[in-house]
Amino acid sequence: MKRIFLFVLTNLAxxxxxxxxxxxLGVNRYLTANGLNLxxxxxxxxxxxxxxxxxxxxxxxxxxxxxAGVRIINNAxxxxxxxxxxxxxxxxxxxxIGMPEVGIFEGEPNAFATGxxxxxxxxxxxxxxxxxxxxxxxxxxxxxxxxxxANGDMVTMALIQGVMNTFVVFLSRVIGYAVDSFxxxxxxxxxxxxxxxxxxxxxxxxxxxxxxxxxxxxxFSRHREFRADAGSASLLGQRQPMMNALARLGGMVPGELxxxxxxxxxxxxxxxxxxxxxxxxxxxxxxxxxxxGQV
Numbered sequence: 598m599k600r601i602f603l604f605v606l607t608n609l610a611x612x613x614x615x616x617x618x619x620x621x622l623g624v625n626r627y628l629t630a631n632g633l634n635l636x637x638x639x640x641x642x643x644x645x646x647x648x649x650x651x652x653x654x655x656x657x658x659x660x661x662x663x664x665a666g667v668r669i670i671n672n673a674x675x676x677x678x679x680x681x682x683x684x685x686x687x688x689x690x691x692x693x694i695g696m697p698e699v700g701i702f703e704g705e706p707n708a709f710a711t712g713x714x715x716x717x718x719x720x721x722x723x724x725x726x727x728x729x730x731x732x733x734x735x736x737x738x739x740x741x742x743x744x745x746x747a748n749g750d751m752v753t754m755a756l757i758q759g760v761m762n763t764f765v766v767f768l769s770r771v772i773g774y775a776v777d778s779f780x781x782x783x784x785x786x787x788x789x790x791x792x793x794x795x796x797x798x799x800x801x802x803x804x805x806x807x808x809x810x811x812x813x814x815x816x817f818s819r820h821r822e823f824r825a826d827a828g829s830a831s832l833l834g835q836r837q838p839m840m841n842a843l844a845r846l847g848g849m850v851p852g853e854l855x856x857x858x859x860x861x862x863x864x865x866x867x868x869x870x871x872x873x874x875x876x877x878x879x880x881x882x883x884x885x886x887x888x889x890g891q892v
Contacts, residue, residue: 646763744828
């Protein structure tokens with residue numbers, strides 16, 4: 598709950614800073630003169646940016662269950678399922694978080710964690726992962742996902758996404774008004790509300806700035822992956838199982854996860870700039886080079 602409060606507080610602070618900067622630069626007077634209320638725009642940016650991110654975070658667990666086809670293990674049907682649940686319980690206790698729900702989904706090798714609160718999260722592993730790895734490697738992957746939860750990565754990524762969304766909405770509309778004002782300069786209907794230049798510019802900027810924001814979010818996600826790898830090594834008391842698991846994943850075709858949980862998977866993302874995960878070899882090297890106190 599503390600992280601959710603900080604999430605809200607940070608987004609409000611971002612909007613406040615945007616308002617102060619706009620006032621200091623005289624942007625508010627310019628916008629008002631062109632028929633746009635700065636307060637209304639900031640409120641709209643907050644709702645669209647922060648609102649969308651917080652809703653996505655709060656519904657992340659049920660959406661992940663549905664989209665990935667996760668079967669929650671309420672009563673273990675075999676020894677393997679009992680072992681998975683007990684492994685999650687053991688690592689969650691070490692990480693000092695509440696016991697997550699544990700699930701299995703059909704598919705190629707992958708795993709993910711999700712949920713708005715670290716004491717009521719979800720850890721899910723694929724059938725391909727269970728069939729293609731040793732128990733020690735699976736335990737390392739589960740440790741990676743538990744580390745994501747303990748580090749509060751779901752909230753952190755939602756926060757970053759919300760802040761980026763707020764900037765995109767605000768900047769695209771401010772620039773859109775500037776472009777529209779320039780195009781209509783000298784005409785008789787300057788104060789008749791936004792014209793076609795505003796709407797076209799806003800749509801284009803939403804797309805362009807959205808791509809830029811996605812690259813920033815992906816960059817943060819890649820750094821969180823290194824920390825989750827180190828977290829797994831710390832929970833297991835040794836780095837070799839995580840290194841072995843990563844090496845094994847490097848020789849497999851990773852399963853595609855739903856977009857909503859890609860950043861919290863063990864692998865995922867396409868293209869270097871938009872990838873939510875660093876290359877496998879970089880992750881193994883980071884573990885090899887880590888100082889003893891870092892894992």
